[in-house]
Amino acid sequence: MTDYSNLLRADNNQAAHMIHLVDAESFESWLNAQPERVREITAAQKFAGKGYEYAIIPGDGSADWSVIAGVANRSKLGSWCLAKLAEVLPEGHYRLADGKAGPAMLGWLTAQYRFDRYRRDENSTGARVLLTEEIAQIDPAVRLAEAVALVRDLVNIPAGDMGPAQLEAETAKVAEGFGARFTVTKGDPLEQGFPMIHAVGRAADKAFAPRLIELHWGDPAHPLIAIVGKGICFDSGGLDIKPSSAMRLMKKDMGGAAHALALARLIMGAHLPVRLHLLIPAAENAVGGNAFRPGDILRSRKGLTVEIGNTDAEGRLVLADALALAGESKPELVIDYATLTGAARVAVGPDLPALFTNDDDLAADMDAAGVEVDDPTWRLPLWDGYAEMLKSDIADINNAGEGGFAGAITAALFLKRFVPDQTKWMHLDTFAWRPSPRPGRPKGGEALGLRAVFHLLQQRYGNSTQK
Template structure:
């Protein structure tokens, strides 16, 4: 885990380099107020005031210099406005010449994220510290950055070192930190109580044995919130095996679990007045002599029978059992995260989690929250007209839709069968991966839809000041 605690500090007039914020609209005015040598240096560095551009400017003394940084809008800084600076400036302390960093604190922190667990050589860059008068916001920004880093760390870790047991250990670590209760179901109890989780994971080596990981926290009298995350620690596709090109990134197939655990950490860190129930069905979808087969019929925890049309549609199976248990508590709402379908990526690309909801108010809250914190989601229809694609001649439902159409929608409709009708539910089909780097957001595991859900929960349940 990256330590962000010392990268934001209260500004007590310590020595620091100054950062002047300028946008393209204000560039001409700013240049007009500068001496010729500053204008010349800005031009030499091709500074045009565009987002993520910056230039180093001289001071009066030989060792004195400052920074001018371009942003999309100087009136309101977004999360990533300062991220490029935190990646590229020399180590040391900095402060904004005027104005507040606000949301941009997050990008300052996440830009300094490093996944170096497997690197022998040390990273030579030191810390860039941002001084701020917004002292009350420092802890909240650090908690957000820690949650983002948790997702990245878990997803970036290879499957050999991030199996169900390691997911359990990560959950127990978070539970201990916040004095939450942690329960793990595996073995015979898993087979009888959660038969679909067992079926998906039974072919894996015993070191990667499947399990259901649960965390409970909060006052039982508070509104109940269930968070479920798909924890397929590696997905070979099972007997319907994936091609090598599709299997290459399947260490990230537990990205839903990583998001769910990070959201739980945020909820507990903010001490939201809720009764939290985290559920992570963890398994490896492996190939062996006892692997579940196409054509098998599984009985779920809910009692529905499921015909296996494709063993590579395993995520919805483990989620089905976990959602059934979550619904038994009659929660106020259910949120689930899953790296569920390639169809969602075709529809909305890697940056936008596809959002499905059975409740219009909840969907609107999620959309507003994502917009507010620059963590957008995109709603797709939970259209019951496609439910017939999941029909089975021999069971209650098939796990894979016929014909290949509307894959993200049919997957969500499958999950819907395991959610009580009266419980508001939102399903996020997230990629959990960034295929190319952006300021503050390196290539690799990524939290997408995490901050949106947390902001929504804060708006619903946050204590009034």
């Protein structure tokens, strides 16, 4: 994982290059106050004060230079307004003219993310270190950046190196770091207790055998929250096999698990006063002689029977067994992340996780939290009228139904059947991938909806006094 610990430092008047920020309203007055030499230099670099633009302003000595950079709003910095600078400036130390970066610390850090597990980056540059007077915000910003990097790393690693066993190892590592209790269910106990997780993963090679990974943390006196993440480490589609073009990115089908694990890490790192139950159903949906078949009837942990309308709708099956277990402990809140449906991408595109919830107040809080931290989600309806699309003639429910309409909604309605009626629940159908780069957000695995949920939990539960 990228080491962010030294990229933000307390400003103790170290030598550093100054960064001056301007926006559309302040640029002209700033420019008019500069000597002619500076005006000519900025004009030569075609700097007009727009967002992500920058120019280098030479000083009296060769090392005495500063930066002028454009942002959307100088008085309210966003998460990504410094990200471009952190990508393109020479290595060295920098400080903002007013000493305060606020939420822009995140973009400064995430812009320096590198996924170099499989190659040496010949074009890599040294670190760009930002000095700040906001000392109390350094550690939280680093923890956020580390959580984002964890999602990116886990999603970017190919399926051959990130199967259920490796996902188990990554979860164990996080659990050990925070003194959490860690358990794994596999083999016969998995088949008996979580039959749908077992059925989805049973055709995979033994090295990629299915399992349910759990982490427990926190004071038993605190409110219980459950976080569930879809951990399909590779999805061939099963016997309803995907075309090769659709299979190419299926290493990211464990993106829900990556989000859930990163959120758990944030919760524990911030010492939120909650009791945490993390559940990751991990499997590979493979093709084999013992693969589950279209038309099979699976019995779930909850006891509901499920007719398999499509083996490529496997993510909801493993989530259903995990959600059923989570509900047995009567949590105050259940949150699940999943790269669940292509229909969600058609509806809201790759940037916005589709949000489903059974609580209107929770939906409003999530919307506000996402806007506040530049990590928006978009609510889609849990429209009960579509539940009939999941009817089965011979079982309690069908996993896919027919017709192809409202695919993200019917998937969420399927999951809803496995959540206790009175339990507040949020389901995020997230893409976990960025198809094209933006400042601070490279192409590849991406955390979408992670920071919004964490901010919501901070607002809902507050921070403990534990350090």
